[in-house]
Amino acid sequence: MQILRPITSNDFAAFKQIAIESGHGFTSLPVDDQLLQDKISRSERSFSKQLDKPFDEGYVFVLEDSETGEIMGTTAIEAAVGMQVPLYHYHMGKTVHHSRTLDVYNTVEILSMCNDYTGCSEICTLFLREPFRKGLAGRFLSRSRFVFMADHEARFSDTVIAEMRGVSDSQGNSPFWKWLQEHFFSIEFPQADHLVGLGDKVFISELMPKYPIYANLLSQDAQAVIGKVHEKTKPALKLLEKEGFEHRGYIDLFDAGPTVEAKLKNIRTVQRSVVAAVNITSDVSGKARAISNQGLANFRATFTDKCSYDSTTNTLNVEPCVAQALELSNGDLVRTFTL
Numbered sequence: 001m002q003i004l005r006p007i008t009s010n011d012f013a014a015f016k017q018i019a020i021e022s023g024h025g026f027t028s029l030p031v032d033d034q035l036l037q038d039k040i041s042r043s044e045r046s047f048s049k050q051l052d053k054p055f056d057e058g059y060v061f062v063l064e065d066s067e068t069g070e071i072m073g074t075t076a077i078e079a080a081v082g083m084q085v086p087l088y089h090y091h092m093g094k095t096v097h098h099s100r101t102l103d104v105y106n107t108v109e110i111l112s113m114c115n116d117y118t119g120c121s122e123i124c125t126l127f128l129r130e131p132f133r134k135g136l137a138g139r140f141l142s143r144s145r146f147v148f149m150a151d152h153e154a155r156f157s158d159t160v161i162a163e164m165r166g167v168s169d170s171q172g173n174s175p176f177w178k179w180l181q182e183h184f185f186s187i188e189f190p191q192a193d194h195l196v197g198l199g200d201k202v203f204i205s206e207l208m209p210k211y212p213i214y215a216n217l218l219s220q221d222a223q224a225v226i227g228k229v230h231e232k233t234k235p236a237l238k239l240l241e242k243e244g245f246e247h248r249g250y251i252d253l254f255d256a257g258p259t260v261e262a263k264l265k266n267i268r269t270v271q272r273s274v275v276a277a278v279n280i281t282s283d284v285s286g287k288a289r290a291i292s293n294q295g296l297a298n299f300r301a302t303f304t305d306k307c308s309y310d311s312t313t314n315t316l317n318v319e320p321c322v323a324q325a326l327e328l329s330n331g332d333l334v335r336t337f338t339l
């Protein structure tokens with residue numbers, strides 16, 4: 001079975017392998033042993049903290065094949081972003097240049113730097129290793145975060161964002177960054193991206209243009225990637241759009257990838273999942289469902305067709321192997337949704 005659970009220090013080697021595979025532009029997973037270890041320790045502390053509101057917790061999950069022990073992928077949730085180190089975005093607005101005398105009316109797009117998403121929760125670090133990108137695993141990995149958030153609502157903000165990886169090539173060249181580099185910075189995109197991944201963002205406030213930028217003054221190549229995602233990130237965006245996430249004009253400072261947002265309570269998986277009592281029984285089969293045990297440090301979730309939901313009794317019938325994998329006993333409550 002494929003089990004989603006909190007990361008532990010034993011997962012370090014697999015986590016590092018995922019950081020290597022994720023490549024350039026995947027800011028939240030730099031290949032840096034100390035940083036990856038720190039992320040794991042911070043996650044372990046976050047899962048065990050007693051809290052009634054979010055601050056700077058970071059929850060990291062891994063998807064494990066319980067038969068082989070192989071780690072298939074990872075994902076994470078930041079409880080509240082920008083609280084320790086400022087979180088910057090460009091917001092795309094419009095300004096109108098109008099001359100009645102000359103009968104000229106031009107609408108120009110303006111990029112203004114802001115910290116508008118400070119305090120929001122962020123889903124991030126979604127990565128399923130290439131051999132496993134088939135079937136329902138990717139969908140499960142993305143959507144399961146929302147059931148965790150629904151079950152531990154007080155730990156998160158009511159607004160959830162996702163910063164989508166923007167366009168860059170296999171060498172890590174980003175057309176948007178190239179323009180910024182030429183005019184304001186002298187370092188390469190992978191180095192800037194790496195510094196941000198390490199949390200070292202001071203250089204942004206030191207070197208970033210201080211005034212709003214007219215988008216039409218950027219190079220054509222830079223303009224073309226504003227609000228666009230990396231080819232490999234299109235499935236991740238599609239999954240979020242199906243959940244109701246929207247792009248409201250915020251983009252990443254460096255690669256111009258879109259940041260999308262949704263209210264936690266409006267996310268489709270939150271709305272459509274149900275909390276049901278478990279009935280452990282043999283020979284059950286039905287539509288594939290995701291099931292979580294609603295735990296915190298002992299959070300476990302899986303997806304299976306060895307289950308069936310009875311809406312009249314609000315009961316989820318599951319086979320013993322499913323109950324065992326999720327550490328469930330008869331009558332325990334689970335959150336479940338159809339995949």
Ligand SMILES: CC(C)(COP(=O)(O)OP(=O)(O)OC[C@H]1O[C@@H](n2cnc3c(N)ncnc32)[C@H](O)[C@@H]1OP(=O)(O)O)[C@@H](O)C(=O)NCCC(=O)NCCSC(=O)CCC(=O)O
Pocket residue numbers: 123124125126127128129132133134135136137138139141142162163164165231232233234235236238239240
């Ligand atoms: C994102 C995942 C985990 C998704 O897994 P899979 O690729 O197996 O998913 P899938 O079920 O095959 O595809 C999901 C949905 O995307 C659609 N889809 C597939 N390819 C597409 C394309 N090129 N353009 C548009 N849509 C596409 C599928 O039809 C499906 O929609 P239907 O359901 O309608 O059939 C994976 O692709 C991955 O690891 N990608 C590389 C890493 C990455 O870039 N991660 C995001 C970084 S940005 C980030 O982490 C923040 C965002 C976040 O955390 O969610």
